[in-house]
Amino acid sequence: MTITHDIPPFRMAGNLYFVGTYAASSHMLDTGDGLILIDIGYAESADVVIDSLSILGYDVADVKYILLSHGHYDHSDGVPAIVARSGAKVFMFEADNKYLKGFTPDVYLHDGDVIRLGNTEILCLATPGHTEGTASFFFNITENGRTYRAGMFGGAGTKQLTKAYLDRHGLSYNLRGQFFRSVERLRGEHVDLFVGNHSWQNHTRENYEKSLTSAENPFIDPTRWGEFLDSVERKLEAVIAEETRTEFVNYAHRGASEYLPENTLLSFYTGVYMGANGIETDVRRTKDGTLVLFHDKTLERVCIDADGTPVPPEAGGVEAYTYDELQQFSIKKGAYTDKIVRFEDFLRLFAFRGLTFAIELKGAGVEEETADLIRKYGLQKKAVVTSFKYDYIKAIKAYAPELRVGWLVKEVTDETIAALHAIAADEICPQASTVTPELVHAWHREGFRVRAWGLDRENMKTAIAAGVDGMTVNFPDVLRDYLVRL
Numbered sequence: 001m002t003i004t005h006d007i008p009p010f011r012m013a014g015n016l017y018f019v020g021t022y023a024a025s026s027h028m029l030d031t032g033d034g035l036i037l038i039d040i041g042y043a044e045s046a047d048v049v050i051d052s053l054s055i056l057g058y059d060v061a062d063v064k065y066i067l068l069s070h071g072h073y074d075h076s077d078g079v080p081a082i083v084a085r086s087g088a089k090v091f092m093f094e095a096d097n098k099y100l101k102g103f104t105p106d107v108y109l110h111d112g113d114v115i116r117l118g119n120t121e122i123l124c125l126a127t128p129g130h131t132e133g134t135a136s137f138f139f140n141i142t143e144n145g146r147t148y149r150a151g152m153f154g155g156a157g158t159k160q161l162t163k164a165y166l167d168r169h170g171l172s173y174n175l176r177g178q179f180f181r182s183v184e185r186l187r188g189e190h191v192d193l194f195v196g197n198h199s200w201q202n203h204t205r206e207n208y209e210k211s212l213t214s215a216e217n218p219f220i221d222p223t224r225w226g227e228f229l230d231s232v233e234r235k236l237e238a239v240i241a242e243e244t245r246t247e248f249v250n251y252a253h254r255g256a257s258e259y260l261p262e263n264t265l266l267s268f269y270t271g272v273y274m275g276a277n278g279i280e281t282d283v284r285r286t287k288d289g290t291l292v293l294f295h296d297k298t299l300e301r302v303c304i305d306a307d308g309t310p311v312p313p314e315a316g317g318v319e320a321y322t323y324d325e326l327q328q329f330s331i332k333k334g335a336y337t338d339k340i341v342r343f344e345d346f347l348r349l350f351a352f353r354g355l356t357f358a359i360e361l362k363g364a365g366v367e368e369e370t371a372d373l374i375r376k377y378g379l380q381k382k383a384v385v386t387s388f389k390y391d392y393i394k395a396i397k398a399y400a401p402e403l404r405v406g407w408l409v410k411e412v413t414d415e416t417i418a419a420l421h422a423i424a425a426d427e428i429c430p431q432a433s434t435v436t437p438e439l440v441h442a443w444h445r446e447g448f449r450v451r452a453w454g455l456d457r458e459n460m461k462t463a464i465a466a467g468v469d470g471m472t473v474n475f476p477d478v479l480r481d482y483l484v485r486l
């Protein structure tokens with residue numbers, strides 16, 4: 001790619017200059033004691049920046065600091081070429097190191113840092129979301145004896161926050177919540193002069209052209225900052241709304257368990273046949289260490305023995321038997337029976353079907369093996385591991401950070417939200433009867449997907465109306481019919 005001066009270098013206001021391109025902005029501050037560059041752009045952009053400086057009468061050798069808004073290549077790849085010519089120090093938040101190619105920053109930013117050089121002070125705020133380490137910058141500009149506050153939101157793009165993008169790059173859905181919180185925080189900053197890190201954000205070219213004939217500086221507009229923050233917030237809300245519409249997950253809860261013996265192949269196959277695009281199931285360990293799919297603590301409620309006699313309470317649970325011994329029992333529902341299934345057999349039969357899986361941990365000590373099997377069958381992005389026990393999901397996340405986890409909760413408090421953030425959880429799983437459109441909206445803004453449990457035919461409709469992203473139902477056929485008529 002050849003990058004040319006598609007926007008000529010020019011002075012925006014005071015000691016602030018534009019030295020970048022249409023595709024990737026780069027700004028220079030002349031501090032009187034050396035130059036600061038904010039973002040460079042693509043590798044090919046470095047030549048444009050160097051050229052722009054010289055057109056404006058500056059020398060790249062005088063660049064002392066380079067501040068990076070975030071680590072993406074369209075802002076950072078040009079850095080080594082500028083450093084080679086100037087020896088400038090590079091500043092960035094450490095969390096974005098993984099995006100950089102061929103260099104590391106000299107100084108890691110911390111939230112609230114103020115960078116001083118010559119006549120200039122730049123406030124650096126941590127505003128994660130677009131990336132984990134996105135920085136936003138604020139500084140004063142003096143023009144015609146008046147002082148204006150300039151501000152840049154260092155990562156305003158929402159295309160990187162679609163579920164598809166986050167899945168592809170192994171990033172947490174939690175970044176969306178961080179983005180909303182960052183926007184909220186940035187609203188608290190007063191900005192007269194909005195500086196974009198892409199030229200379309202602040203209409204750099206149009207405003208430059210306007211400035212040639214206008215007596216007023218078109219970049220100075222105290223309303224623009226708030227309008228921009230509103231617009232990016234609406235964009236991310238639209239991304240989430242569209243996903244909720246198109247990617248709703250109808251989880252067959254223990255299979256089509258209203259009709260068939262729960263957590264059996266018969267029930268799972270029927271659920272898929274009835275139109276479920278997800279399966280929810282439960283993992284427990286047998287006496288000989290096999291992971292099997294079984295919900296209750298004891299066999300009693302759903303099992304019969306070889307004679308068809310209901311199993312008594314004293315028979316205990318799956319952990320009292322080896323996997324082979326468990327085969328003497330059947331799970332029964334109405335006229336139908338089927339056997340207890342090994343977790344791995346289930347994965348072998350269903351993993352390739354393009355379904356989404358909700359895998360509930362029913363006991364401690366199964367986390368690592370569950371994670372290993374999810375990895376073995378390549379379901380890292382298609383499975384959400386859940387539990388009512390926070391410790392279980394915390395443990396599996398610690399062992400396998402790339403897995404998606406959700407917490408099944410009866411009630412959601414501020415502590416619930418904080419605990420979910422603490423492990424970068426992806427999903428919140430509230431009881432269907434408790435969800436409202438306001439709550440779902442708030443949870444989406446925290447960055448969580450919302451999956452409801454405890455569904456009946458009535459609250460199924462209210463939960464869908466509230467905007468949840470999926471639900472576990474014993475009657476996937478009824479839910480499918482309802483969804484296609486919406």
Ligand SMILES: [Zn+2]
Nearest residue numbers: 070072130157
């Ligand atoms: Zn970016």
